[in-house]
Amino acid sequence: MITRTVEAPPSSVECTLAQRSGYGDLHDQCHQTNDVPLPYSADVLLQRRCYCPCHGHGESSR
Numbered sequence: 001m002i003t004r005t006v007e008a009p010p011s012s013v014e015c016t017l018a019q020r021s022g023y024g025d026l027h028d029q030c031h032q033t034n035d036v037p038l039p040y041s042a043d044v045l046l047q048r049r050c051y052c053p054c055h056g057h058g059e060s061s062r
């Protein structure tokens with residue numbers, strides 16, 4: 001059973017905008033498909049990967 005959390009999955013600015021009608025093209029502008037670690041701080045992420053469904057997250061097969 002999956003319970004919905006209050007926080008939405010992290011998405012990039014581009015994909016957040018792209019979810020609005022009329023901005024769908026912005027999905028192509030998002031390249032945040034990997035976690036970006038903060039230098040010298042392995043446990044801290046500078047920027048999290050975009051979890052927008054347009055990237056097909058969860059599967060890395062190609």
Ligand SMILES: [Zn+2]
Pocket residue numbers: 014015018026027030052053054055
């Ligand atoms: Zn997207």
Ligand SMILES: [Zn+2]
Pocket residue numbers: 011012014015030031032050051052055
């Ligand atoms: Zn994205």
